[in-house]
Amino acid sequence: MPQITKRGRRRNGSILKSEDLCLAFGGLSVLTHIDFEVAPGEIFAIIGPNGAGKTSILNCIGGFYKPNRGQIYFQNQNISRLTPDRRAQLGLARTFQNIALYRGMTVLDNIKLGAHSHLKTGILPALLYWGPAHREEMALRREVEEEIIDFLEIEKIRKLPVAALPYGLQKRVELARALAMRPRVLLMDEPVAGMNAEETEDMARFILDIKEERDITVVLIEHDIRLIMDISDRVMVVNFGEKIAEGTPREVQRHPEVIKAYLGEKKK
Amino acid sequence: MDILVQLIVSGIAVGGVYALIALGFVLIYKATSIINFATGEFMMIGAYFFYSFMVMADIPAIPAFLLVMCCAALLGFWVERAILRHMLGQPVISIIMVTIGLSSILMGMAEIVWSTDFKSFPPLFPRAPIVVGNIIIRSNLFWGFVIAMGAVSVFAVLFKYTKVGVAMRATANDQMAAFSMGINVRAMFTLAWALGAVAASLGGVIIGNMGGIQPTLGHIGLKIFPVVILGGLDSIAGAVIGGFIVGLVENIAGGYLDPYVGGGVKDLAPFVVLVFILMIKPYGLFGKEEIERL
Numbered sequence: 001m002p003q004i005t006k007r008g009r010r011r012n013g014s015i016l017k018s019e020d021l022c023l024a025f026g027g028l029s030v031l032t033h034i035d036f037e038v039a040p041g042e043i044f045a046i047i048g049p050n051g052a053g054k055t056s057i058l059n060c061i062g063g064f065y066k067p068n069r070g071q072i073y074f075q076n077q078n079i080s081r082l083t084p085d086r087r088a089q090l091g092l093a094r095t096f097q098n099i100a101l102y103r104g105m106t107v108l109d110n111i112k113l114g115a116h117s118h119l120k121t122g123i124l125p126a127l128l129y130w131g132p133a134h135r136e137e138m139a140l141r142r143e144v145e146e147e148i149i150d151f152l153e154i155e156k157i158r159k160l161p162v163a164a165l166p167y168g169l170q171k172r173v174e175l176a177r178a179l180a181m182r183p184r185v186l187l188m189d190e191p192v193a194g195m196n197a198e199e200t201e202d203m204a205r206f207i208l209d210i211k212e213e214r215d216i217t218v219v220l221i222e223h224d225i226r227l228i229m230d231i232s233d234r235v236m237v238v239n240f241g242e243k244i245a246e247g248t249p250r251e252v253q254r255h256p257e258v259i260k261a262y263l264g265e266k267k268k
Numbered sequence: 269m270d271i272l273v274q275l276i277v278s279g280i281a282v283g284g285v286y287a288l289i290a291l292g293f294v295l296i297y298k299a300t301s302i303i304n305f306a307t308g309e310f311m312m313i314g315a316y317f318f319y320s321f322m323v324m325a326d327i328p329a330i331p332a333f334l335l336v337m338c339c340a341a342l343l344g345f346w347v348e349r350a351i352l353r354h355m356l357g358q359p360v361i362s363i364i365m366v367t368i369g370l371s372s373i374l375m376g377m378a379e380i381v382w383s384t385d386f387k388s389f390p391p392l393f394p395r396a397p398i399v400v401g402n403i404i405i406r407s408n409l410f411w412g413f414v415i416a417m418g419a420v421s422v423f424a425v426l427f428k429y430t431k432v433g434v435a436m437r438a439t440a441n442d443q444m445a446a447f448s449m450g451i452n453v454r455a456m457f458t459l460a461w462a463l464g465a466v467a468a469s470l471g472g473v474i475i476g477n478m479g480g481i482q483p484t485l486g487h488i489g490l491k492i493f494p495v496v497i498l499g500g501l502d503s504i505a506g507a508v509i510g511g512f513i514v515g516l517v518e519n520i521a522g523g524y525l526d527p528y529v530g531g532g533v534k535d536l537a538p539f540v541v542l543v544f545i546l547m548i549k550p551y552g553l554f555g556k557e558e559i560e561r562l
Contacts, residue, residue: 062448088450100445102438113438113449181450 015040015217016185021070023056030056031241043211043218045232053241054221058187062094063087093183095174097190103163107173110162114180152176168199188220192227204231270402275523277403281413283515285474288416290495290507291423292468298440298502299460305367307468308489309374314340314469315476315485316382329392336473337466344465348458378483388480412474419470494542514538
């Protein structure tokens with residue numbers, strides 16, 4: 001039997017930590033006692049059947065759901081009571097299951113929006129659009145253009161409106177927008193859902209590069225088990241709002257509870 | 269022919285002012301999805317503020333104008349913080365009822381503070397009309413149009429190019445994504461109300477300057493509904509074009525038909541056109557995904 005810890009092991013070694021997270025909508029219990037810790041620099045995957053509560057976990061981390069119980073720590077700071085925009089500013093970026101890009105805007109404008117939270121100039125100069133705000137804008141633009149666009153290989157489409165792009169590329173633009181926030185942790189909700197084999201492979205490569213070259217911790221939800229097994233460092237399995245296992249991909253794959261959740265129980 | 273050109277020119281001029289008031293409506297709707305039935309009363313209050321500053325406090329026109337903008341912003345800010353923020357997540361019909369209630373409250377307060385008497389501003393512009401060839405425009409209308417278009421342009425630039433403007437557009441587009449970008453969505457709501465109130469009150473000052481003010485001035489706000497619905501409720505460009513259409517329709521229809529039926533066509537015509545357009549295009553002329561929103 002592989003050793004699978006039910007509780008987080010380290011108290012200070014984590015960049016993102018959930019403690020006893022409970023969430024209910026009215027009488028419907030969505031999450032019960034979810035504990036996990038994400039170590040800096042790892043790819044942490046959350047898997048589970050449909051409706052298991054995976055996206056709810058991301059929404060609690062991002063601040064869109066208010067858990068009934070439990071705390072979320074980010075870089076050892078309790079962020080449970082912060083609004084979603086404050087959490088984003090601290091360095092939590094997010095991509096969505098259903099692409100949430102601004103469809104009428106160009107690729108470049110969408111990406112620039114991601115850097116919004118890092119524009120520190122006050123409202124008045126920004127309104128008047130002069131001096132420091134302008135210089136900041138220019139510096140930001142160069143950084144965005146040269147770095148992230150190159151990194152994700154989207155040079156050719158930067159001036160196109162997002163609505164005109166194929167699905168796989170839209171997903172990539174959404175990722176670029178999240179990276180423009182210069183996050184410490186990137187939360188990805190089904191990054192390869194609906195992608196073909198080639199697009200999936202590209203995305204897997206980008207996620208690995210994000211972790212290795214850009215030193216960003218990745219927390220991802222995914223149904224594509226092959227992708228999970230290939231790229232993640234640790235996997236947490238949830239079912240019916242409860243954590244049923246956690247460990248390396250190999251450990252989790254052989255865990256009886258996981259097999260039961262995915263394949264069903266043998267009839268007795 | 270001269271009559272037609274004359275009617276078109278004054279229609280465009282009035283339309284420009286409508287566009288500004290419509291903008292006050294659109295700014296709020298776009299960011300918060302709230303239909304503000306008190307837009308007309310924001311207008312009326314703006315006009316009364318201007319009257320108070322100029323006539324009662326004896327402040328010169330330009331500082332008074334700037335003061336009106338500040339007060340309107342505060343009014344919008346207060347309305348959002350004190351009233352509408354608590355309505356977040358309530359059914360749309362409740363929120364609409366709140367804005368209708370707000371319009372009655374503002375009108376009642378205006379009656380209490382300024383009485384129901386008709387009042388007018390001291391002359392702000394030279395009385396001589398602007399004459400171009402055979403076309404004559406009243407100077408109040410001409411300058412009103414210039415100021416309205418100036419204000420609309422400032423708002424358009426603000427939305428298109430500034431950081432705050434982009435954040436507001438992002439909020440209007442997708443609140444959850446805006447939150448995830450680190451945009452303070454609630455601050456954007458407040459800002460939308462403040463800016464919406466500023467636009468409406470500037471429109472109120474211009475309208476008040478043309479025809480005098482009384483607490484029912486806000487009823488002109490009703491005309492803004494054809495404007496914004498023609499424009500598609502959430503498009504700034506749509507509001508401007510809708511403003512021009514309504515201004516033109518009411519002037520041309522009024523100019524040609526009023527003599528035959530003894531008046532009233534001017535107020536009726538925009539709504540007739542509105543009904544027809546909605547029958548053909550239920551989302552308004554610009555209420556479509558493909559249109560690039562400002």
